[in-house]
Amino acid sequence: MPDGPRLLIEGACYHLMVRGNNKQRVFTNNEDLNRYLGMLKKYKRKYKFKMYGYCLMPNHVHIIGLAEEPKNLAKFMHGLNRAYAGYFNKTYNRVGHLWQGRFKSMVIVQDKYLIDCINYVELNPIRANIVKSPCAYLWSSYRERNMLEISVGLLDEISL
Numbered sequence: 425m426p427d428g429p430r431l432l433i434e435g436a437c438y439h440l441m442v443r444g445n446n447k448q449r450v451f452t453n454n455e456d457l458n459r460y461l462g463m464l465k466k467y468k469r470k471y472k473f474k475m476y477g478y479c480l481m482p483n484h485v486h487i488i489g490l491a492e493e494p495k496n497l498a499k500f501m502h503g504l505n506r507a508y509a510g511y512f513n514k515t516y517n518r519v520g521h522l523w524q525g526r527f528k529s530m531v532i533v534q535d536k537y538l539i540d541c542i543n544y545v546e547l548n549p550i551r552a553n554i555v556k557s558p559c560a561y562l563w564s565s566y567r568e569r570n571m572l573e574i575s576v577g578l579l580d581e582i583s584l
Contacts (some may be wrong), residue, residue, distance in 0.1 A: 434494055437476065437532040439541050442505055443484040445524045450512065451482055460485070463507050471500035477542035479564035481552065486545040488532070495497050501527045542569070 445448040451457050457480055468475050468489070473496070475489040491497040509522035532538045546566040549555050558566040 435490070436494070437488060437490045437538050438497065439530045439532055439545070440487040440489075440497075440501060440527055441484060441529075442501070442527040443524045445521045445567070447483050449482045450484070450508075451480060451563075452516075453548050455482050456512070456515075459511055461563075463504055463511075467500050467504040469508070470503070471496040473497075473500050475565070475567045477569060479545045479548045479561075479566075480552075481485070481548055483565075486548065488538070488542055488545060495510060497529065 451460065460480060464475075464478070464487075467473070472490070472492040473489050475487060477486075477488040479486045491500060505523050505527065512522050513519060532541055542565075546558055546564045546569070549561040549564065550558060552580045558564065559570075
C-alpha cells in the first residue's frame with residue numbers, strides 16, 4: 425500500500441530521515457561523506473531549506489530543518505537523494521536503489537521538542553558506539569551548532 429500524502433505545514437520544522445536499502449551502508453569513506461555534505465549544501469540553498477541539525481550515519485541520514493516553501497520539502501530531499509545515489513552507483517559500479525523507500529518526515533511542533541530532536545540526532549553516533557563524545561564525530565552538526573550557541577543562539581541556522 426502506498427504512503428499517503430505528506431503533512432506539510434507552513435513554518436513547521438521537520439525531522440527528515442532516509443536509510444540505505446536493506447539497511448546497507450551508504451557512506452563507505454570520508455569522500456562519500458564529504459560528497460553528501462557538498463550536495464546537502466547545494467540543495468539546501470537551491471530549495472531555501474533552513475537546516476538546524478543533521479547527522480550522517482554509516483547507513484542512514486537525519487536532517488532537521490524548515491522549508492521556506494513547504495511544497496519544496498520533497499523536492500529538496502528528492503534532489504539530494506537522487507544526486508547522491510547517482511554518485512554512489514557510479515563510484516561503486518552498481519545499479520539499483522540506494523535508499524529504502526521514500527524519506528520519512530516528522531513534523532516538529534514545539535520548540536522544546538525541536539531542541540530534543542536535534543540532541544537526539546547529534547547523539548546518534550554515541551548510541552551506535554561509533555564515538556564516545558559527540559565532538560569526536562565529524563559528520564554531524566554538533567560541533568558547528570555548539571559554536572553557534574556560544575556566539576549567537578541555539579536555534580540559528582547552521583551554515584554547513
